[in-house]
Amino acid sequence: MIDPSSFVQELQKQRTGFFTGVPDSLLRNLCAFITDSFDAEHHIIAANEGNAVALAAGHYLATGTIPMVYMQNSGEGNAVNPLLSLADTDVYQIPLLLCIGWRGEPGVHDEPQHVKQGKVTLSLLETMGIPYQVLSSDEASMKVQVEQAYATMKTEQAPVALIVKKGLFAEYALQQPDRVEGKLTREEALEIIVSHTDPRAIFVSTTGMASRELYEIRERNGVGHEKDFLTVGSMGHASQIALGIALSKKNRQVYCLDGDGAALMHLGGMAIIGTTKPENYFHIILNNGSHDSVGGQPTVGRDVDLVGVAKSLGYATAVKVTDETALVDALATKNAGPHCIEVLVKKGNRKDLGRPKSTPVENKQAFMHYIAEETT
């Protein structure tokens, strides 16, 4: 195992002093150490991985020192464009150290949304012409790999990736005081939403614990899962999946159950919801000010006015609620949407929270069947 502090020290020896990225569960200990160790000028949790690459490129342009960009391999997709059309040797030749968590590594059991990404993680880098090494769990070898990565970045003037396997980094718990307040847990908020909406309502839930909690609520209630589309991967896209459904199912209420991190990741989607104006659309943002599902690293969700954003982008109504009564009132609106309900929730989840037992394809089939037969 590698101590996150000794890994970061190796990067600092190479003059790296700027860190940016989107948190990942496999990089949880490293992300927590970086979050605790660097101030806002030296560490920025980006809205998405493509933004992180661009932010790091800006740092390089301004300082000539090589920044570090961390991400889950799911985020490679978001990063492909700036890696190939900005940092690449054929374009601006910008050296960046990429640190990528390898979910779905072949041979290691993982959730379905990680399997394909895990299989193509290395070949995707090869296709992009980005040299990589799978980081060693032996401290001395890790140091050599880091030196080699910097040597390559300097000679090639291009990004290089270090791939991080599950369990590589030693435990490091986030020390930062938890400044996020909330009365309801995310799961309590979801329970209230499910029980105060039309029984024919359709739900599209976001990536991470929210989808797992929604699944368990249905199990507890002894009902099926056919009303719910669980966006287990594709973080940040639940709101547009819900929009696509709402536009074609105008006689049904469609609820996007979003996270603050996910909503911020592709915030532009809210402009499309606000201007498309689906009257049957509810955008519920469960705001815990953090990437709770992957370790609780902070987002800027509690520092920005999401209600103001929704209003300015054309949502018919937008409210912020903190307790059950206000949430139930907001859900009871009979006015035409789109509506935005920001629910301030606590961080954290039940320790015994399970995972969906059905496959994504089974989920999709049951969902499509349900909404097809309920068209009229």
Ligand SMILES: Cc1ncc(C[n+]2csc(CCOP(=O)(O)OP(=O)(O)O)c2C)c(N)n1
């Ligand atoms: C593109 C991409 N980047 C990163 C991740 C890893 N990831 C999964 S859930 C999550 C946090 C989501 O935060 P938020 O939407 O605020 O919901 P919360 O977990 O706080 O309920 C992250 C970063 C991912 N799945 N996909």
